[in-house]
Amino acid sequence: MPSATSPTLGSIISDRSVDTVRPLKVICIGAGVSGILAAINLPQAVRNLDLVIYDKNEELGGTWFENKYPGCACDIPAHCYQLSFESNPAWASFYAKAPEILEYWKRVAEKHDCRKYMKLGHKALKARWDAGTAKWRVKLENVKTGEIFEDQGDAFITAIGALNEWKWPQIPGLHDFGGKLLHSAAWDESYDYKGKKIAAIGAGSSGIQIVPSLQPEVQHLDHYVRGRTWIAATFAREEIDRRDNGAGNFDFTEEEKDKWRKDPTSYLAFRKKIEAELQGGHNVTVRGSDAQKAARGYFTQSMRDRLSKKPEVADHMLPEFPPLCKRLTPGPGYLEALTADNVSVIPNPISHVTSTGVTTSDGIHRPVDAIVCATGFDTSFLNRFPVYGLNGISLIDRWSERTSSYLSMTVDSFPNYFMSVGPNSALGTGNFIMILERQSTYIASCLAKLQTQNILTMQPKPSAVNDFTNFCDEYFQGTVFSEECSSWYKSGKEGRVTALWPGSSLHAIQALDQVRWEDFDYDFVDGNAFGWFGNGWSQRDRSDEVSRTYYLDGQGMLDWPLKKTQAIKNGYGATNENKDG
Template structure:
């Protein structure tokens, strides 16, 4: 059953009420602030329990909670979230221009649609307003344990239950929570990558990462240096000009293919069809099919793949040459194969580059001084404010807490040594009754992460049902099937454009060890495989009564 929401757009009247406080964002996300975390060992550990524990309160966690309630008929669940509000990245990320790069009519739950998005890609605060409406409908705030920092989860093989340890960031109170099932929904794009060149500690101006934005900083009349030119930078730079800076110098770390904005007629069509729930679903499917048509360009296959790659490359380069000032063409237009990095759908970035206050350089910062930065070509640029759009540390996002599974195996350590992975993206080695929602290798270069979340939740519902109804005490992927998936995935991804020698670039899809971000098949295949549980691939431990 699909529910349709009509947003009040109260978030547009006062966006600040839909943004995390800067000091709270720093405390949770900036690892330099973690020394300030306080654990009160003078009071007893609080012990609680539930049948299902969900770690992470963003789109994945909320989706897992809805699945638990709707498909499993289970309301005994707890949502652990480290921030002071549910919402995940749409609560924590508040930088100017922050919006999804996927149209919101697809970047939303299939069962919870919106009839009046203000734009195809509405601003962060409107996305959070939507999330809060969903949270209120399912009364999830009553099940949430906010400001909860998880430190370790240990599987007890005698009880076949998980023991979760952590503490409250506000009070320092420790807790131990026991659960039959864990849904790990911690997300990957969470921990900001450090920007720490030589001399950074001597900088006298204001510094912020796009993922920890300080709205108290006044940009008017200031000289701003922006590091990076990925998805977030393409959104930030045009918005900064509205704050009337003296200048903005953007330092390009690598080039990106930028595609034209989504066509306006799609918004008109949405406004027309949004009167009917069926119309919203129909348009959603149209957007999905169009996006999926780009999939062949990611694979090193035959004529179709080469044609799709050529067509999209041509479309992007023509747009960039038409809208970007000629003096920046060599700096911004890539030469690697399209799809090697995540595609950027433009909004106003390329046309904004004609503003005389903006300069774009293909240089890196080698040193920071009190009021300036030194670049690789030896030049010095004055800086009052440095904005780092340097992305996120995926390794920390993959294993944000210690995981001790069967036979005392430290899976978080295993992931650090061998690279994170999860069988079919859902189940990890030696972690019974633990489900990864949008886990390793669930991302794509062209699709909506919410689609991956819903596929994961569908798989979770099918398998977890057998645990909750008492058929099995524990379910875990077999070691050989886990390794078979890992090896097959890595082999296929090496034959694709994702951050490989074939693609011709270095991207966040892949680190030095493995590519644990990108999905190796099409989204149609992902949907089909997620619906088909291969029970023979799983270790099934029956309950004593079954």
């Protein structure tokens, strides 16, 4: 090794090479899809990383672990609900059931060794930015033991989803009911509902799945439908019609699955065909567009045809607002279940619940054995554990008047804080898993920059947050999402659209492909923007064990060994390359 003398160190020059990276501790809350992606992408992009992912549940999987209600399934085609780099050719059904989806995410986590970063059964209670130490202090509870403790990190990520906080609906007398009370988000799998009289409250996505699952098994089902809703035709109608087995499962044959296992090219072609249709419907969201008018006519006729045995149900359910103003759900088998002889659709509002059943506003009392609540979620983004940023500002207080963010992932006055599925990140149409992938790689890029450029903190400029939020508000005025309907897109009420990305899925993928570093404010570890230069040396200068001509080998400092995912765009320095070759 050649001898070298370090330069004289001053207030700016530090005794480190330009390619030295400081250790980085990252705390992530949530071990669902976003948490699993963090466990895959962050270690590939960030060297010298200490990553810990906490989740309140005893198992990973997020919503797919928590939701166990009858009929729980993905309401987009299963072949579109998977990672770009982890295809599963063996999905049993076109709309995969929750247990199969959970097993998929478990397999992904095992393959990429994600569990080593996870601490399950730990609930986040509070997070606070400590300006004195430039650390996030996160208060947590061990769910089993009740122990409360604190962890500290340089960066903090929340990956807890948008519909993670369920609650009982506010119906007078609900908890006076003497029978079985069930909620879709906390289902008691030990309860035997066969042959019982059931009341099902709510016609959202979970209610639409529960009703056709219960209907064949119960003696009678009263379905309380307060609001109107569009039930979409299923995606990939040609494929559905070809394999419809009459049971609403649309199963794939063993021959198909075996062919796809043996021929990945054939499977990829099938996946692309289905996904191209899913990604191609954004024009339906435009107010007054020909596509929107055509969709309305088609959905109206489809719903009336499927409810022809009970046309009065169609009269009650068909909305005045346009399709997609509320979340559009295919609901295979749902409308058909409503026409069954053992199902009554109750359009009258619920007055109260007694010990024996449900009473509606017209005074009619309907005795039941069990009440199923498929409603009541808090969708306001204000239901999380408290998070405090600079000067003790609360994120809940910050958002109480106007929910705002920068690209749905960061907020000014909250340094080194990142969100997956934050405000304005969901989609009205298109593939959401691809957005989660882009959010994960985007956050990884930011963390890599923090580490390799000697940056102490980064946060979006207030102007960038304000500009993005203003863009969202103006964009949605030209879409059906802002028309008059109560939707979780608007926190369950009228007003601003706070949940959706201002554009198509393809628009989001491209917008999140590269980080606009100029939209951020930075503080540096040593107070100088060029402190990352270190002492003017590279580690390669001081070692005979690494190549000093790596630039002739087609290798650069930005060539990360991302074998599992697409390259993370515009990151810095996360290469494991050390030797010549």
